[in-house]
């Protein structure tokens with residue numbers, strides 16, 4: 001079915017009919033603005049991410065269901081990286097001619113499935129026509145007690161550096177997609193990433209982290225944001241980077257330097273965080289309760305910049321090499 005047969009309000013109606021009531025939501029989709037009751041004494045955390053066809057996703061690689069899930073996942077990951085509990089979100093769409101109602105239904109189903117998994121509610125948005133390319137913008141609200149919110153700026157020399165899950169899978173998945181593959185574990189990691197919401201909240205509640213960020217642009221690039229924000233440097237041991245069995249097997253086939261791919265590849269949506277040394281032993285047991293693996297990969301040092309220790313024990317300064325929209329890379 002063509003979108004013009006149902007129009008803007010038909011589409012909004014199809015979206016809102018799939019939305020169930022949310023905790024604290026007083027006015028949902030359908031009025032001029034939504035209204036929600038904040039939890040007294042907590043900060044509202046607000047984040048927004050835009051996904052552009054041809055820049056952030058390729059409709060030849062993904063399907064609408066997973067695109068819907070990922071559009072929300074990237075925002076959940078940002079709230080998680082602050083230690084926040086996600087609450088509600090807005091969805092704005094610019095839809096080009098040719099996108100079908102069935103495509104948008106599947107997109108909505110995927111997004112709302114992930115929303116249910118995390119107890120978040122769609123409360124509004126905006127819908128318009130795009131001259132070329134699908135544009136998806138999600139704005140997510142979360143909340144947390146002020147003293148538990150984790151920023152990028154609190155890392156101190158001596159703090160231990162941790163990352164959840166494994167890194168490099170998403171970049172490997174994207175490379176495999178470019179080479180014509182359509183299925184596999186790394187491709188799933190790229191098209192349907194898992195935001196570490198429970199891990200982020202658990203870390204915040206325990207007050208363990210001095211700084212935290214999610215790995216969206218690449219471990220080196222995102223660590224760089226912590227280092228800049230905190231005015232410190234870091235030493236990372238290449239051999240300690242957590243690599244999945246799939247990555248270990250397949251990355252050497254697409255890259256002469258798999259560990260550099262793991263260090264610079266983006267979109268893993270893992271949490272990268274620092275913990276004062278006297279509390280670093282609490283990290284693994286805490287995250288074991290959330291079912292998320294965690295690995296110590298290095299430490300924060302005085303000074304600036306990232307030093308990477310290779311397998312031979314030698315240190316090399318490393319450029320950030322992550323994804324940067326306005327640069328060609330370093």
Ligand code: ADP
Pocket residue numbers: 012015028029030031032033034090091092093122123124125126127
């Ligand atoms: P307005 O003209 O006041 O901007 P709209 O006609 O754009 O209102 O939207 C009507 C209602 O539908 C509002 O509650 C708005 O938040 C909601 N809405 C619009 N687009 C979307 C969307 N893509 N997803 C969810 N809700 C939407």
Ligand code: MG
Pocket residue numbers: 125126127
């Ligand atoms: Mg509007």
